[in-house]
Amino acid sequence: MTDYRRLRVALLGAGSVGSQVASLLLRHGAELADRAGASLELAGIAVRDVDAPRDVDLPRELFTTDAEQLIVGADIVIELMGGIDPAREYVLQAINSGADVVTANKALLATHGPEIFDAADQVGAQVYYEAAAAGAIPIIRPLRDSLAGDRVQRIMGIVNGTTNYILDRMDAEGADFADVLAQAQALGYAEADPTADVEGYDAAQKAAILASLAFHTAVPLEAVHREGITSIDSSMIDAARHAGYVIKLLAVCERLAASDGDGESISVRVYPALVDRAHPLASVHGANNAVFVQAEAAGNLMFYGAGAGGVQTASAVLGDVVSAARRHVAGGVGVAESTRANLPVSPIGRVITRYQITLEVDDQPGVLATIAGILNEGRVSIATVEQTVLAAAVTPAAEAQTEDAPKARLVIGTHKAREKDLSETVDRLAATGVVDRVVSVLRVEGD
Amino acid sequence: MTDYRRLRVALLGAGSVGSQVASLLLRHGAELADRAGASLELAGIAVRDVDAPRDVDLPRELFTTDAEQLIVGADIVIELMGGIDPAREYVLQAINSGADVVTANKALLATHGPEIFDAADQVGAQVYYEAAAAGAIPIIRPLRDSLAGDRVQRIMGIVNGTTNYILDRMDAEGADFADVLAQAQALGYAEADPTADVEGYDAAQKAAILASLAFHTAVPLEAVHREGITSIDSSMIDAARHAGYVIKLLAVCERLAASDGDGESISVRVYPALVDRAHPLASVHGANNAVFVQAEAAGNLMFYGAGAGGVQTASAVLGDVVSAARRHVAGGVGVAESTRANLPVSPIGRVITRYQITLEVDDQPGVLATIAGILNEGRVSIATVEQTVLAAAVTPAAEAQTEDAPKARLVIGTHKAREKDLSETVDRLAATGVVDRVVSVLRVEGD
Numbered sequence: 001m002t003d004y005r006r007l008r009v010a011l012l013g014a015g016s017v018g019s020q021v022a023s024l025l026l027r028h029g030a031e032l033a034d035r036a037g038a039s040l041e042l043a044g045i046a047v048r049d050v051d052a053p054r055d056v057d058l059p060r061e062l063f064t065t066d067a068e069q070l071i072v073g074a075d076i077v078i079e080l081m082g083g084i085d086p087a088r089e090y091v092l093q094a095i096n097s098g099a100d101v102v103t104a105n106k107a108l109l110a111t112h113g114p115e116i117f118d119a120a121d122q123v124g125a126q127v128y129y130e131a132a133a134a135g136a137i138p139i140i141r142p143l144r145d146s147l148a149g150d151r152v153q154r155i156m157g158i159v160n161g162t163t164n165y166i167l168d169r170m171d172a173e174g175a176d177f178a179d180v181l182a183q184a185q186a187l188g189y190a191e192a193d194p195t196a197d198v199e200g201y202d203a204a205q206k207a208a209i210l211a212s213l214a215f216h217t218a219v220p221l222e223a224v225h226r227e228g229i230t231s232i233d234s235s236m237i238d239a240a241r242h243a244g245y246v247i248k249l250l251a252v253c254e255r256l257a258a259s260d261g262d263g264e265s266i267s268v269r270v271y272p273a274l275v276d277r278a279h280p281l282a283s284v285h286g287a288n289n290a291v292f293v294q295a296e297a298a299g300n301l302m303f304y305g306a307g308a309g310g311v312q313t314a315s316a317v318l319g320d321v322v323s324a325a326r327r328h329v330a331g332g333v334g335v336a337e338s339t340r341a342n343l344p345v346s347p348i349g350r351v352i353t354r355y356q357i358t359l360e361v362d363d364q365p366g367v368l369a370t371i372a373g374i375l376n377e378g379r380v381s382i383a384t385v386e387q388t389v390l391a392a393a394v395t396p397a398a399e400a401q402t403e404d405a406p407k408a409r410l411v412i413g414t415h416k417a418r419e420k421d422l423s424e425t426v427d428r429l430a431a432t433g434v435v436d437r438v439v440s441v442l443r444v445e446g447d
Numbered sequence: 448m449t450d451y452r453r454l455r456v457a458l459l460g461a462g463s464v465g466s467q468v469a470s471l472l473l474r475h476g477a478e479l480a481d482r483a484g485a486s487l488e489l490a491g492i493a494v495r496d497v498d499a500p501r502d503v504d505l506p507r508e509l510f511t512t513d514a515e516q517l518i519v520g521a522d523i524v525i526e527l528m529g530g531i532d533p534a535r536e537y538v539l540q541a542i543n544s545g546a547d548v549v550t551a552n553k554a555l556l557a558t559h560g561p562e563i564f565d566a567a568d569q570v571g572a573q574v575y576y577e578a579a580a581a582g583a584i585p586i587i588r589p590l591r592d593s594l595a596g597d598r599v600q601r602i603m604g605i606v607n608g609t610t611n612y613i614l615d616r617m618d619a620e621g622a623d624f625a626d627v628l629a630q631a632q633a634l635g636y637a638e639a640d641p642t643a644d645v646e647g648y649d650a651a652q653k654a655a656i657l658a659s660l661a662f663h664t665a666v667p668l669e670a671v672h673r674e675g676i677t678s679i680d681s682s683m684i685d686a687a688r689h690a691g692y693v694i695k696l697l698a699v700c701e702r703l704a705a706s707d708g709d710g711e712s713i714s715v716r717v718y719p720a721l722v723d724r725a726h727p728l729a730s731v732h733g734a735n736n737a738v739f740v741q742a743e744a745a746g747n748l749m750f751y752g753a754g755a756g757g758v759q760t761a762s763a764v765l766g767d768v769v770s771a772a773r774r775h776v777a778g779g780v781g782v783a784e785s786t787r788a789n790l791p792v793s794p795i796g797r798v799i800t801r802y803q804i805t806l807e808v809d810d811q812p813g814v815l816a817t818i819a820g821i822l823n824e825g826r827v828s829i830a831t832v833e834q835t836v837l838a839a840a841v842t843p844a845a846e847a848q849t850e851d852a853p854k855a856r857l858v859i860g861t862h863k864a865r866e867k868d869l870s871e872t873v874d875r876l877a878a879t880g881v882v883d884r885v886v887s888v889l890r891v892e893g894d
Contacts, residue, residue: 002787037785145769146587148770300752302749302750319593333777
């Protein structure tokens with residue numbers, strides 16, 4: 001075996017990802033050393049409780065509760081604790097002591113990214129985070145490096161496996177949200193408290209990271225428009241299928257052209273959207289992730305794979321560890337994040353996309369004309385209308401029946417419209433006497 | 448504008464890719480400088496004929512016929528001439544003068560890769576070649592860096608756009624190879640001399656590059672088993688569809704486990720194969736490319752996009768230029784290719800996969816038993832058999848008809864078998880009296 005320079009690797013956290021990282025480092029050490037050109041010596045694993053049960057058997061002597069002490073003298077620090085505190089302090093300590101940092105902590109990067117990248121830039125260290133955006137899918141290097149000579153126009157990502165699993169099951173089985181969520185929890189695809197996933201918080205963090213890279217702009221998490229999938233019911237899924245769509249929770253990061261006196265900007269948003277069934281994203285099933293990238297020169301690209309899972313995510317972490325080791329061998333300072341474009345993030349109101357509006361209306365002459373008039377005034381142009389007469393409501397008394405006007409369901413597909421115009425128009429529709437109920441308003445993405 | 452360090456960029460070649468690279472470099476210079484942390488100054492473009500027509504208008508004063516002179520003093524040399532000579536000499540000159548090299552030249556890398564990477568390693572330069580393997584699709588960095596901590600088990604790539612276009616049209620239109628090839632040539636998807644594409648030479652070069660990266664092993668082009676698509680006719684495409692498959696020209700790079708006294712090895716092969724229509728590769732249409740990667744920890748990944756095209760490929764080239772510039776700014780030596788695993792490349796005979804064998808046989812009792820016996824002796828296990836009685840051959844004289852035994856077509860799907868056993872068995876089948884004709888033998892990939 002070649003006599004390589006030895007690099008001290010400190011691991012913080014031994015959860016489902018961390019324990020797999022430790023196990024792979026120990027098992028494949030010689031192979032990784034050949035690839036890195038340096039021997040990767042796991043100096044220790046910092047955890048809160050040394051005796052907690054782990055997914056994988058690991059030598060007990062590696063464990064410590066003293067993360068601060070473990071970081072001292074480390075060449076590479078792998079942070080897999082999750083959460084903001086104390087992860088942030090340890091990452092900054094590692095950087096300031098000259099170590100490179102590998103992290104999968106999307107919450108940390110989405111909230112404290114600029115602070116961390118600045119600190120690394122000051123000392124010439126490097127922060128690697130392939131595992132933070134879409135699990136095992138290599139997306140960070142493609143965006144940061146491969147597409148660095150291009151102009152990304154739009155990213156549409158299925159970046160949360162739990163919600164994709166839920167929506168996919170709802171689509172396949174016609175089941176309701178609550179039932180599928182319970183099933184997902186039983187199978188371990190969803191957590192006991194599913195808020196971070198189903199309300200889109202997890203996807204929003206990833207969207208901020210992807211948009212920052214793609215547009216060379218620090219995107220604060222607060223600038224990401226976020227809607228979850230809890231309002232999606234089986235009737236919406238059915239209606240989508242009927243119209244040739246599937247509903248996916250998308251992270252959309254988009255470059256907006258200058259217009260109306262506004263300069264060029266970007267939009268970063270997470271919401272359930274209608275995706276044409278022929279679009280490559282429509283065939284991403286189960287808990288898988290995929291990131292669809294449209295770039296000016298490269299055209300359409302798609303990156304597909306497992307979005308989560310301990311051993312899958314460990315693959316991304318170890319790729320970063322090898323990169324960090326190679327950099328130590330090659331010398332030179334770490335490459336700083338490229339955020340000089342500094343484009344403003346536009347509010348959701350500036351977004352231009354297509355919509356599908358579903359209304360419950362009185363089934364009487366003139367209703368469609370009234371609605372079309374309101375849309376027209378609101379600068380929302382109609383592309384398609386489909387009207388279905390609904391069965392009369394069952395009421396206990398025969399005389400009550402006569403008072404109820406017959407109802408119809410109206411599904412309106414719009415041409416591209418500005419979100420601000422659209423939402424104001426929908427408010428006006430809701431306020432007219434002829435509209436009983438706005439059943440749903442969904443964006444259509446991926447034309 | 449920030450006062451960046453200036454890097455001299457020399458461009459060799461101004462064909463469909465080169466002229467787009469020059470144009471994008473000139474148009475997006477300021478943006479690229481912000482991302483690279485250095486100003487990229489296009490010092491000149493070396494061409495054979497300064498006055499040749501170009502795809503894009505470029506300043507005449509940039510052109511020179513003296514490549515050697517242009518390389519002197521360059522920080523980054525972009526080689527887009529294609530071919531081996533003089534590209535090889537210029538690339539080595541560039542490396543030895545301390546420049547980083549960006550190239551899209553798959554033929555050069557597949558035949559002289561080790562010489563070029565060694566030369567770069569000697570002086571600490573770096574060779575970038577994202578555009579050499581699957582056009583605009585970022586696949587080099589994912590394999591080289593993102594998966595460096597994992598063990599790639601198998602790559603299945605649609606890496607040649609021309610043949611995918613042809614097979615896709617044949618599948619969609621039921622058209623014959625020759626007709627679709629002529630159509631592809633008219634549309635510019637195939638060259639006047641289509642040999643490099645349809646005989647699999649182009650795919651074999653890319654397979655050698657992908658396998659070298661994935662398995663950390665220098666794979667010589669001669670070690671790549673290569674079959675083209677010229678023998679695929681519309682009846683084979685129909686039969687494939689009937690059985691739930693589509694025929695794709697695949698580059699398969701596979702890790703073979705140690706067995707029978709042989710150590711671990713790899714197989715690198717290019718051939719038309721049957722792919723299940725539910726497999727993600729089956730829905731790669733037109734001239735698109737996709738690379739499906741199976742890794743021990745990461746699981747299944749897929750990378751999809753445009754496989755060729757001047758401006759698409761230029762995106763990959765410019766990504767490499769920005770990476771090279773960042774390395775110049777960061778300092779340190781270039782990272783050497785990781786080829787220390789040095790696994791042997793096994794001959795095709797050691798490959799284990801499933802097959803579909805189509806035979807024309809006499810339709811008489813005992814034929815199937817004879818054939819099943821031969822397969823069994825040859826250690827080829829039958830998974831499915833489908834027999835179709837063929838209409839009697841039309842012969843001019845009635846008396847001739849009586850001498851012709853009725854014929855049947857037999858489609859045999861095998862379980863996994865070793866290629867050597869399979870091909871010996873097929874030879875034995877062909878030699879029996881009951882088999883009239885071996886119609887086709889196709890591998891089934893992607894289970």
